[in-house]
Amino acid sequence: xxxxxxxxxxxxxxxxxxxxxxxxxxxxxxxxxxxxxxxxxxxxxxxxxxxxxxxxxxxxxxxxxxxxxx
Amino acid sequence: xxxxxxxxxxxxxxxxxxxxxxxxxxxxxxxxxxxxxxxxxxxxxxxxxxxxxxxxxxxxxxxxxxxxxxxxxxxxxxxxxxxxxxxxxxxxxxxxxxxxxxxxxxxxxxxxxxxxxxxxxxxxxxxxxxxxxxxxxxxxxxxxxxxxxxxxxxxxxxxxxxxxxxxxxxxxxxxxxxxxxxxxxxxxxxxxxxxxxxxxxxxxxxxxxxxxxxxxxxxxxxxxxxxxxxxxxxxxxxxxxxxxxxxxxxxxxxxxxxxxxxxxxxxxxxxxxxxxxxxxxxxxxxxxxxxxxxxxxxxxxxxxxxxxxxxxxxxxxxxxxxxxxxxxxxxxxxxxxxxxxxxxxxxxxx
Numbered sequence: 001x002x003x004x005x006x007x008x009x010x011x012x013x014x015x016x017x018x019x020x021x022x023x024x025x026x027x028x029x030x031x032x033x034x035x036x037x038x039x040x041x042x043x044x045x046x047x048x049x050x051x052x053x054x055x056x057x058x059x060x061x062x063x064x065x066x067x068x069x070x
Numbered sequence: 071x072x073x074x075x076x077x078x079x080x081x082x083x084x085x086x087x088x089x090x091x092x093x094x095x096x097x098x099x100x101x102x103x104x105x106x107x108x109x110x111x112x113x114x115x116x117x118x119x120x121x122x123x124x125x126x127x128x129x130x131x132x133x134x135x136x137x138x139x140x141x142x143x144x145x146x147x148x149x150x151x152x153x154x155x156x157x158x159x160x161x162x163x164x165x166x167x168x169x170x171x172x173x174x175x176x177x178x179x180x181x182x183x184x185x186x187x188x189x190x191x192x193x194x195x196x197x198x199x200x201x202x203x204x205x206x207x208x209x210x211x212x213x214x215x216x217x218x219x220x221x222x223x224x225x226x227x228x229x230x231x232x233x234x235x236x237x238x239x240x241x242x243x244x245x246x247x248x249x250x251x252x253x254x255x256x257x258x259x260x261x262x263x264x265x266x267x268x269x270x271x272x273x274x275x276x277x278x279x280x281x282x283x284x285x286x287x288x289x290x291x292x293x294x295x296x297x298x299x300x301x302x303x304x305x306x307x308x309x310x311x312x313x314x315x316x317x318x319x320x321x322x323x324x325x326x327x328x329x330x331x332x333x334x335x336x337x338x339x340x341x342x343x344x345x346x347x348x349x350x351x352x353x354x355x356x357x358x359x360x361x362x363x364x365x366x367x368x369x370x371x372x373x374x375x376x377x378x379x380x381x382x383x384x385x386x387x388x389x390x391x392x393x394x395x396x397x398x399x400x401x402x403x404x405x406x407x408x409x410x411x412x413x414x415x416x417x418x419x420x
Contacts, residue, residue: 003253004260007234010241011261012268020264024256039150042203046153054230054252055200062201062222066208069218 028052031060038063083115086352089189093355096362107351114348121344124337128297128330131317135304153199160202163216167198170216171223178228179364186235188227189352189369190250197223197252230254231370237261246353250370289342290335298331 008020032048035056039047047056077084090111094104150156157164172194179187188194201219210218227250234257235248249257305323308316318326353369 003249003251004257006241007237007257007261008264008268010237010264011270012264012266013270013272014268015272016264016268016270017260019267020260020262023263024260027259028256038204038207040207042150042207043153043156043199044150046150046156047200050196052256054226054255055196057255058197058222058226059200059204062218063204063208065222066204066210066218070209070214 031056035059035063083112083119086115086189086348087112090352090355093352093358095358097355097358099358107355111348111351111355114344114346114351116344117347118341118344121337121340121342124340125334126337128334128337131330132300132304135308135316156203157199160199160206160215163202163219164195164198166216167202167219167223168194170220171198171227174220174224175227176364178224179367184228184232185364185366185368186228186231186248186250186370187364187367188231188250190372193250193252193372194223194227197226227370234258235368245368247368248370251372290339293338294331294335296331297334298327301327301330 004024005017005021008024009017012020029052032052035047035051036044038059047059051059087108091104091108094107099107151159172188175188179185198219201222202215205215205218231248231250231254234254235245237257238248239245301317302323305317305327317323321329
């Protein structure tokens with residue numbers, strides 16, 4: 001959340017940094033959970049530890065795509 | 071081919087060293103500058119990695135303690151083949167996608183106004199890894215997998231650094247680099263939310279600490295203290311569960327906590343030193359590439375660079391950096407505390 005907090009500090013000062021990184025933290029937890037089904041049989045172990053960021057977000061997006069394609 | 075992928079591209083130190091070398095070579099620097107720039111880049115990354123290793127070993131007992139406390143049932147609901155096995159099986163595909171996507175990135179930077187070149191080498195590895203996993207889960211095979219992952223990886227490494235670039239410029243005051251890191255999405259969210267609810271007048275930089283606690287602004291000290299306190303609290307919780315000896319039976323919990331705390335502080339200090347050292351070399355070198363080959367190209371770099379170059383540089387946010395997120399992650403699907411998300415991203419990423 002450090003990087004997120006730095007950006008939020010820039011756009012919204014102290015209050016922005018606290019609220020912004022707080023929201024981002026919640027999103028992170030949700031993203032981990034939502035992306036797990038797309039990695040169920042392969043690397044969900046890895047996503048549990050390192051996901052919640054763009055790995056999860058783009059995993060979800062690409063997973064929806066991939067399911068449409070195949 | 072495999073040598074290049076396994077031995078160089080996956081080794082951030084060597085990969086960035088080569089980039090520095092090529093950049094300096096293109097600028098026709100003399101041997102001294104060539105050697106200095108290249109080796110200092112590599113050494114900088116190695117210092118950074120070693121510092122990271124210290125941080126990880128300072129934190130690891132905590133991760134084990136969490137697992138112990140919550141009695142996380144190993145693979146009760148999930149049955150993944152696991153990241154290691156997956157990499158072994160799809161290593162070649164990952165390497166191919168890395169190369170193709172990077173070439174596409176360079177081409178885009180050369181031909182379009184999107185000038186960012188994705189240089190976070192280890193991320194260039196993990197994104198193909200993620201997309202290939204998604205593709206195989208969806209039942210794709212062979213060439214389809216590589217094509218799918220190449221397209222997605224290229225899109226990611228071209229689009230996201232470009233999206234965050236204006237913010238990076240605002241925060242760091244320079245337009246010489248942007249962010250190339252999976253935290254971009256969350257950063258954009260935080261920045262947007264911050265804008266909605268924030269108040270620009272007070273920066274965290276202006277936070278006035280009372281004189282007596284001014285030492286807290288020093289990152290080495292804050293981080294050591296924070297980790298020390300976390301250990302003490304954890305030890306207390308563990309002792310209720312009669313498991314306190316899992317930390318270190320041969321040392322008192324106080325000594326152990328202090329040592330883990332300062333180990334963390336030392337690691338973090340080292341890491342920052344390494345980042346500064348390599349940044350000082352790689353940015354001028356990269357300019358060589360950008361000026362001659364891809365006019366106005368800018369590197370997309372790891373999140374540390376933003377933290378360190380930001381005007382609120384080395385402030386206490388850093389100890390809560392993404393690379394050291396200590397938070398409890400709920401497994402959404404099963405509503406249990408599935409893993410205490412000590413996401414020490416650096417563990418794998420640097």
